[in-house]
Amino acid sequence: MAKSINYGQLMHKALRQLMADVLSQVARDGLPGAHHFFIKFDTTHPGVDMNPSLKARYPREMTIVLQEWFQDLAVMKDRFSVTLSFGNMPESLVVPFEAIKTFVDPSVEFGLRFDAHEDDTDIEDESEGAADETTGPEKSGETPKRGDGSQVVSLDQWRKH
Template structure:
């Protein structure tokens, strides 16, 4: 057992939980009102499964929009899958939550940003504190507010 809490990792996991819960609600009930999502993810992250032509077209990262047409949204503990339409061709995408870089709902002026995340228990204490900067959310004005603003220096 570690002799300290890994607050950054806990925050990262909690914010992924928010995203997972929202996606699960959409899977069960559809998108309410004007809600829609822009999700950017790392296309070469382990566990990402997209069509080869999409991986070739988006070799680093890809942003998907969940709004008007989507099907078969399935949310698991560590990932989600969804069918989206690309040039009138339905494609299944599988995206692990750890591959996601940003999750934005413009209708609610809400967004999360996840930077590179390490799960190494040997990280020094400073890196653990910096993990809190990995996720950001909007303050209702449409501006992204870094959680770093709330850290004690």
């Protein structure tokens, strides 16, 4: 029996499912309106599949943009694949959701950042893997305000240090 509930790990799992659901909708219906995505991922993560020449250019991490031209977007349980243009050459990529570091839709000021040490299995340190909005919480402890009147809530005060 676990010593405590690992909320950080559960939150990451839920947020990765959110990404999968969004990408599935886009694969099925296309990008609506001005929506577009910046997806940064770890190119060294197991399961990332990309052309060796791209891997040489991006040995650690890569940011892709799903906006004007992409094709063959397919979403599986634990990864997605897509064909993008690099120098007017189509290249297929396979990216496991676990490899993703950030997922941002700047058209609606939405972003997720996944900490590198989220996969730690130390049950006592349940908050290590908590996700932060890339557009949001400042480390100052104040709750920043967004231009649309909504607030981004910082979870930092509940994190173990």
